[in-house]
Amino acid sequence: VSESTVSRVLRNKHPIAEETRTRVLEVVRQMGYTRNRVAGSLASADSDLVGVILPALSNSVFSDVFRGIHDALVPFGYQPVVGVTDYDRETEEHLVDSLLSWKPAAMIVTGLVHTDYTVAMLRQSGVRIAEIMEIDSPPLDIAVGMSQRKAGYDTARHLLSRGYRRFGYIGYSHTRDNRGALRYEGLRQGLSEAGLSLIGQSISDIPSSAQSGRSQLSALLEQHPDLDVAVFSNDDMAVGGVFHCFAAGIKLREELAIFGFNALDIGQALPLSLSTIRSPRLLIGRTAVEKILESPTRPARPTVVDTGYEIIDGETA
Amino acid sequence: VSESTVSRVLRNKHPIAEETRTRVLEVVRQMGYTRNRVAGSLASADSDLVGVILPALSNSVFSDVFRGIHDALVPFGYQPVVGVTDYDRETEEHLVDSLLSWKPAAMIVTGLVHTDYTVAMLRQSGVRIAEIMEIDSPPLDIAVGMSQRKAGYDTARHLLSRGYRRFGYIGYSHTRDNRGALRYEGLRQGLSEAGLSLIGQSISDIPSSAQSGRSQLSALLEQHPDLDVAVFSNDDMAVGGVFHCFAAGIKLREELAIFGFNALDIGQALPLSLSTIRSPRLLIGRTAVEKILESPTRPARPTVVDTGYEIIDGETA
DNA sequence: CTGTTAGCGCCTTCAG
DNA sequence: CTGAAGGCGCTAACAG
Numbered sequence: 001v002s003e004s005t006v007s008r009v010l011r012n013k014h015p016i017a018e019e020t021r022t023r024v025l026e027v028v029r030q031m032g033y034t035r036n037r038v039a040g041s042l043a044s045a046d047s048d049l050v051g052v053i054l055p056a057l058s059n060s061v062f063s064d065v066f067r068g069i070h071d072a073l074v075p076f077g078y079q080p081v082v083g084v085t086d087y088d089r090e091t092e093e094h095l096v097d098s099l100l101s102w103k104p105a106a107m108i109v110t111g112l113v114h115t116d117y118t119v120a121m122l123r124q125s126g127v128r129i130a131e132i133m134e135i136d137s138p139p140l141d142i143a144v145g146m147s148q149r150k151a152g153y154d155t156a157r158h159l160l161s162r163g164y165r166r167f168g169y170i171g172y173s174h175t176r177d178n179r180g181a182l183r184y185e186g187l188r189q190g191l192s193e194a195g196l197s198l199i200g201q202s203i204s205d206i207p208s209s210a211q212s213g214r215s216q217l218s219a220l221l222e223q224h225p226d227l228d229v230a231v232f233s234n235d236d237m238a239v240g241g242v243f244h245c246f247a248a249g250i251k252l253r254e255e256l257a258i259f260g261f262n263a264l265d266i267g268q269a270l271p272l273s274l275s276t277i278r279s280p281r282l283l284i285g286r287t288a289v290e291k292i293l294e295s296p297t298r299p300a301r302p303t304v305v306d307t308g309y310e311i312i313d314g315e316t317a
Numbered sequence: 318v319s320e321s322t323v324s325r326v327l328r329n330k331h332p333i334a335e336e337t338r339t340r341v342l343e344v345v346r347q348m349g350y351t352r353n354r355v356a357g358s359l360a361s362a363d364s365d366l367v368g369v370i371l372p373a374l375s376n377s378v379f380s381d382v383f384r385g386i387h388d389a390l391v392p393f394g395y396q397p398v399v400g401v402t403d404y405d406r407e408t409e410e411h412l413v414d415s416l417l418s419w420k421p422a423a424m425i426v427t428g429l430v431h432t433d434y435t436v437a438m439l440r441q442s443g444v445r446i447a448e449i450m451e452i453d454s455p456p457l458d459i460a461v462g463m464s465q466r467k468a469g470y471d472t473a474r475h476l477l478s479r480g481y482r483r484f485g486y487i488g489y490s491h492t493r494d495n496r497g498a499l500r501y502e503g504l505r506q507g508l509s510e511a512g513l514s515l516i517g518q519s520i521s522d523i524p525s526s527a528q529s530g531r532s533q534l535s536a537l538l539e540q541h542p543d544l545d546v547a548v549f550s551n552d553d554m555a556v557g558g559v560f561h562c563f564a565a566g567i568k569l570r571e572e573l574a575i576f577g578f579n580a581l582d583i584g585q586a587l588p589l590s591l592s593t594i595r596s597p598r599l600l601i602g603r604t605a606v607e608k609i610l611e612s613p614t615r616p617a618r619p620t621v622v623d624t625g626y627e628i629i630d631g632e633t634a
Numbered sequence: 635c636t637g638t639t640a641g642c643g644c645c646t647t648c649a650g
Numbered sequence: 651c652t653g654a655a656g657g658c659g660c661t662a663a664c665a666g
Contacts, residue, residue, distance in 0.1 A: 002653050007645065015651060029434075032441050037418040038364070039643035041355045042658050049398070049419075057387060063380040070374060070401055079415065081366070081398050084387055098396065101354040102366075117346075124349050239586070269556070271588045319637050324661060332635060356659035359642050638665075643658105650653080 010035050041103060050289075051099030051107040053083045053092060055177075058207065059236065061262050061281055062110075065132065068285020069108060076293050078105060085110075087176035093118045100125050106292045112137045113178045128292035132284050134179050135304045142303040144288040151277050151309055152183035155231060155259060156190020158311055164229035164257055167191060169201040170216045170241065171233030172208045180233040183261065187231060200224035213237025214244045227256060229317060235260035235267040235276055242270055242316060257317035268314070275317035278310040327352050358420060367606075368416030368424040370400045370409060372494075375524070376553065378579050378598055379427075382449065385602020386425060393610050395422060402427075404493035404524075410435045417442050423609045429454045430495045445609035449601050451496050452621045459620040461605040468594050468626055469500035472548060472576060473507025475628055481546035481574055484508060486518040487533045487558065488550030489525045497550040500578065504548060517541035530554025531561045544573060546634060552577035552584040552593055559587055559633060574634035585631070592634035595627040 001024060008014040009024040027033075041047040052069055054062045070080055081102065083095035093115045099107065100121055106128040112135075114122070122129050122140055129141040134148050159167070167187075174181035191197055200223055202216040216237070217230055232238035238260030242252065250256050252272055260267055260276035267274030284307050291305060318341060325331040326341040344350075358364040369386055371379045387397055398419065400412035410432045416424065417438055423445040429452075431439070439446050439457055446458040451465050476484070484504075491498035508514055517540055519533040534547055534557070549555035555577030559569065567573050569589055577584055577593035584591030601624050608622060 003643090004645080004654080005652060007643095008652085011645085017651065020652085032434075032437050034414055034417050034438060034442075036359075036420065036643055038355055038358045038420050039658090040645065042353075042359050042660085043643075043645040045645095045658070047355070057380065057384040060377060060380065063374065063377065067374040070399065074401075079398055079400065081396055082387065083396065084391075097351055100351050103353065103355050117349075120349050121351060125351075266583050266586050269583050269586060320659090321638080321661075322636060324659095325636085328661085334635060337636085353659055356642090357661065359644085360659080360661040362642070362661095636666085639663085641662090642660090645656105645658090647656090648654090650651100 007035075045103070047103050047105055048078045049081050049102050049104045050078045051083065051096075051102070051104040052080045053085060053095050053099070053107070053109045055085050055087045055110050056207070057084055059234075060264055061234075061279065064281035065285040068282035068287075069289055070285075071282075072286040072289035076289075078293070087173070089113070089115050089118070093121075096121050100127075105296075106130070108132060108288050108292070111178050112139055112143060128296065128298060130288040130292045132288045134182060135306055136182050139302045139304065141298045142288075142291050142305065144291060144305045144307065145284050146279060146307055146309045148179045148182035149186040149189075151261070151279075152186025152188075153190040154186075154311060155183070155261075155277065156187045156194070158313075159229055159231070159257070159259060159317060160190070160194050160196075162257070162317065164317070165196060166224075166226055166228040167196065167198050168220050168224060168227040168230045169198050169203075169233075170213060170220060170230060170237055171201070171203045172212075172237070173205045174203060176205075177233070183233065199227055208234055208236045210236055210240035210243060213240030215240075217241040217244045218248070221256075229257040229259065231259045233261065235262045235264040235274060238274055238276065238316075239264075239267055239270065242272070242274065252316050259317045263310075263312050268312075270316075272316050273314040274312075275314035276312045278312055280307045280309060283307050324352075328357075362420065364420050364422055365395045366398050366419050366421045367395045368400065368413075368419070368421040369397045370402060370412050370416070370424070370426045372402050372404045372427050373524070374401055376551075377581055378551075378596065381598035382602040385599035385604075386606055387602075388599075389603040389606035393606075395610070404490070406430070406432050406435070410438075413438050417444075422613075423447070425449060425605050425609070428495050429456055429460060445613065445615060447605040447609045449605045451499060452623055453499050456619045456621065458615045459605075459608050459622065461608060461622045461624065462601050463596060463624055463626045465496045465499035466503035466506075468578070468596075469503025469505075470507040471503075471628060472500070472578075472594065473504045473511070475630075476546055476548070476574070476576060476634060477507070477511050477513075479574070479634060481634070482513060483541075483543055483545040484513065484515050485537050485541060485544040485547045486515050486520075486550075487530060487537060487547060487554055488518070488520045489529075489554070490522045491520060493522075494550070500550070516544060525551055525553045527553055527557035527560060530557030532557075534558040534561045535565070538573075546574040546576065548576045550578060552579045552581040552591060555591055555593065555633075556581075556584055556587065559584075559589070559591065569633050576634045580627075580629050585629075587633075589632040591629075592631035593629045595629055597624045597626060600624050
């Protein structure tokens with residue numbers, strides 16, 4: 001039995017006599033042979049690797065997205081290779097280069113803003129590219145996510161309808177986190193249409209966490225004690241804001257309302273459930289995979305898939 | 318300038334004239350050339366890929382472990398390729414085969430129990446293998462984690478010293494989750510040494526979640542209303558247990574104590590902080606990577622690294 | 635420091 | 651349905 005026959009059995013593609021197949025399989029198993037996909041991939045110029053580039057892993061949002069991606073990839077027999085940018089576009093550029101060099105079947109990257117060189121590499125690679133999370137500007141190939149700007153705008157509308165008027169904002173670096181920046185813009189637009197504007201804001205370069213949210217709210221309230229609502233860039237920070245209110249004896253909603261983003265479990269597990277927006281993380285991951293595996297070639301025109309979101313009318317705003 | 322020179326520049330290994338290097342780099346950047354590591358890996362028989370096999374991603378414990386792994390891998394220039402077993406050993410076998418076929422620089426797998434064939438493949442691969450999370454039996458190469466059995470035992474000792482005597486246990490499939498099984502054994506041993514045993518237990522095949530913990534506790538209490546403490550296999554379920562107590566008006570600690578495992582954020586964010594054991598997840602991931610990248614060859618004798626753990630003396634037990 | 639020569643282990647193509 | 655030949659793009663080993 002020849003080399004090619006073994007190869008054909010192992011890839012179980014091509015018609016093979018049942019007798020030959022079982023015989024080959026048995027020998028393979030006996031000698032513990034593992035086929036070398038590196039060579040295979042070189043010869044056939046394709047692989048079952050999919051590059052996935054995420055800004056952070058500490059944020060459970062991206063764990064969820066990754067889980068959605070992973071779960072959708074498995075039935076197709078693909079493996080994810082993960083890179084984390086730490087919200088840095090140079091790092092992203094480096095990762096794109098590095099992952100592309102493994103000739104992945106497809107790439108999933110976060111956001112629509114990249115360095116020129118990143119875009120060039122991605123474009124030139126020829127593989128399907130999903131840009132996930134935001135859909136506020138045109139993608140390279142396909143974007144899967146939600147309008148972050150609209151989410152910010154809807155946050156403003158929602159809070160205004162609740163009667164809040166004196167807005168504060170607490171966020172994370174807008175140059176690094178483009179989605180946060182978009183929500184911020186949407187929020188401001190919503191306020192501006194109502195003839196209002198932010199009374200105070202605090203934007204930090206420290207990665208968001210409950211701790212950073214807590215201290216930022218505390219500082220912001222010192223400058224602007226008259227706020228009646230604090231909008232946080234995300235739930236991690238908003239939870240810290242809630243903690244600050246507990247500690248400082250500030251009555252939530254009555255004295256100060258708090259609004260987050262993402263609808264993390266931890267926010268919903270608080271004694272007072274956090275008012276926030278649920279981003280469809282699993283769905284975004286899953287949809288991105290399904291879309292790019294649907295066809296190996298890019299569509300004639302860039303596509304956008306809006307997965308929407310949901311306002312969670314919790315107890316803090 | 319020849320092909321090999323370019324190759325040498327790109328790998329920046331080998332001495333290269335500064336003038337040549339910059340010239341090559343410029344051309345490369347200009348034409349947007351990305352080197353093909355598949356071919357490179359085939360030729361040099363090594364890669365910067367590290368296979369990582371985890372039981373689940375939905376559990377934030379493994380997100381943390383993965384983050385530890387990722388963060389430690391990056392400075393060395395390695396990329397993780399992730400596989401998820403869903404606590405199934407056949408799936409694990411398949412994944413090991415699949416990841417090994419990419420000729421990774423090293424492999425990180427969860428736990429010490431695998432199918433015979435998995436062990437054979439791993440052993441034969443020749444690469445460094447870290448088995449993480451448990452250290453209760455001898456590893457193939459190196460184990461990094463904590464003694465799960467001892468954690469269970471210490472749970473019993475701790476709760477006994479608090480005066481609890483009527484123990485119930487709520488867990489997840491022991492055939493699937495070996496670490497849960499080990500903690501269970503340790504717990505029983507601790508009780509048995511005190512002349513006690515479990516009054517009731519509920520072990521489910523449904524993946525652990527707050528929901529499953531909640532319903533299991535509810536059912537268990539119906540059979541055994543006289544329990545004074547419920548030990549949960551993990552915090553996810555324990556949080557559900559706490560929710561049940563809130564809903565059913567059961568006074569925590571006075572009427573029923575609850576003890577978890579892992580020290581997840583969500584447990585610590587509850588109105589009453591969960592009593593539990595903190596598993597050093599980031600540390601395990603990081604240490605595993607550091608150890609296997611220390612040397613490319615396996616040690617003469619299997620090594621064990623105990624990262625320890627910490628009892629969190631919370632407000633629920 | 636740079637160029638040349640052989641493969642790495644498979645998969646594709648083409649015959650039978 | 652099975653076998654034989656050639657080459658995927660790179661890097662190790664060897665000159666120079």
